[in-house]
Amino acid sequence: MAVRTLLGLLRPWQQFRTTIITLRGKTLVEHGCARSMSTDTTTDNLTLSLDSKTGIATLEMHRKPVNGLNLEMLTDLNIALEKAENEKSCKGLVLTSGLPKIFSAGLDILEMYQPKPERLAEFWRTLQNMWMRLYGSRLVTIAAIAGHSPAGGCLMAMSCDYRVMATGKYAIGLNETLLGIVAPFWFRDTMVNTIGHRETERALQLGHLYGADEALKVGLVDHLCDQEEVVKAATEEMSRWLKVNAVARQLSKSAMRQATIDKLVVRQEQDIEDFMTFVQRDAVQKALGFYLQSLREKRG
Numbered sequence: 111m112a113v114r115t116l117l118g119l120l121r122p123w124q125q126f127r128t129t130i131i132t133l134r135g136k137t138l139v140e141h142g143c144a145r146s147m148s149t150d151t152t153t154d155n156l157t158l159s160l161d162s163k164t165g166i167a168t169l170e171m172h173r174k175p176v177n178g179l180n181l182e183m184l185t186d187l188n189i190a191l192e193k194a195e196n197e198k199s200c201k202g203l204v205l206t207s208g209l210p211k212i213f214s215a216g217l218d219i220l221e222m223y224q225p226k227p228e229r230l231a232e233f234w235r236t237l238q239n240m241w242m243r244l245y246g247s248r249l250v251t252i253a254a255i256a257g258h259s260p261a262g263g264c265l266m267a268m269s270c271d272y273r274v275m276a277t278g279k280y281a282i283g284l285n286e287t288l289l290g291i292v293a294p295f296w297f298r299d300t301m302v303n304t305i306g307h308r309e310t311e312r313a314l315q316l317g318h319l320y321g322a323d324e325a326l327k328v329g330l331v332d333h334l335c336d337q338e339e340v341v342k343a344a345t346e347e348m349s350r351w352l353k354v355n356a357v358a359r360q361l362s363k364s365a366m367r368q369a370t371i372d373k374l375v376v377r378q379e380q381d382i383e384d385f386m387t388f389v390q391r392d393a394v395q396k397a398l399g400f401y402l403q404s405l406r407e408k409r410g
């Protein structure tokens with residue numbers, strides 16, 4: 111409180127600072143505001159910005175062409191999520207995309223196709239960490255989904271507390287079987303926790319991608335609105351969640367989610383090994399190759 115009062119005495123130009131951080135050979139530019147203790151970050155892959163009045167951060171993904179989750183993007187996501195988590199004035203986070211018609215195409219398949227083992231292990235660990243951070247966040251997290259959200263994109267959306275999706279011809283779901291791969295147990299658990307066991311069983315086997323109406327019907331998303339309105343609708347919903355006592359809400363969230371996260375915590379190394387063995391199998395490499403080819407041919 112005393113710190114806030116002191117900061118309030120600073121002149122506006124004294125309240126802003128710009129810091130440049132170099133990370134993994136990339137430059138992060140930070141524009142910080144001392145009054146709100148907020149820190150905005152932009153990288154090649156995303157922008158994190160905090161509205162100091164509301165305490166709501168927006169995390170906008172913008173890795174072209176489809177927000178494919180590669181190692182660098184996942185690293186940036188981890189840093190941004192940690193930053194929002196550690197920022198005391200931040201209470202909620204809207205996760206969205208700055209690319210048209212895409213929330214996220216999920217994991218960058220090129221990370222799994224003909225991989226270098228060392229990078230493959232790091233890639234998977236970084237994904238695990240991102241999921242644990244997002245699923246277990248103390249913040250109210252709302253996904254604003256204005257585009258396609260298959261596989262890893264669906265995982266990110268399901269890891270939020272609430273999902274707003276645009277009406278339109280967009281698809282969301284865990285479609286791994288269509289690629290000839292298997293959704294790992296923590297992807298499956300997250301879906302079971304969201305839409306229930308029977309619906310998950312059906313969706314996983316079929317690799318079913320839900321349209322927006324169907325996703326709403328099974329509870330995979332919570333609200334539909336026009337494409338242009340998704341972030342606004344997410345922010346409006348957020349204000350409802352922020353009225354709830356924060357400690358009580360966080361404890362309730364953790365009571366519902368921690369056991370699912372702990373399952374991965376105790377099996378994290380084994381899960382990396384399982385992933386590496388599975389992905390490097392000849393049959394899986396062949397299937398991924400065909401799938402990549404089919405994506406390329408689709409474009410003509």
Ligand SMILES: CCCCC/C=C\CCCC/C=C/C(=O)SCCNC(=O)CCNC(=O)[C@H](O)C(C)(C)COP(=O)(O)OP(=O)(O)OC[C@H]1O[C@@H](n2cnc3c(N)ncnc32)[C@H](O)[C@@H]1OP(=O)(O)O
Binds near residue numbers: 211215219292405
């Ligand atoms: C038993 C033990 C088990 C242990 C675990 C084992 C296995 C591991 C499981 C791993 C879990 C995997 C999760 C994933 O997320 S896998 C990725 C799944 N994603 C997809 O299937 C989406 C594929 N993409 C699309 O369907 C479409 O691109 C779209 C998202 C609907 C967007 O369509 P559109 O706007 O028409 O764009 P294009 O299709 O033209 O795509 C533009 C370029 O982007 C490339 N692309 C698309 N998606 C990906 C991707 N996920 N990774 C890499 N690259 C991607 C596409 O090829 C185009 O490239 P080009 O310009 O070079 O042709």
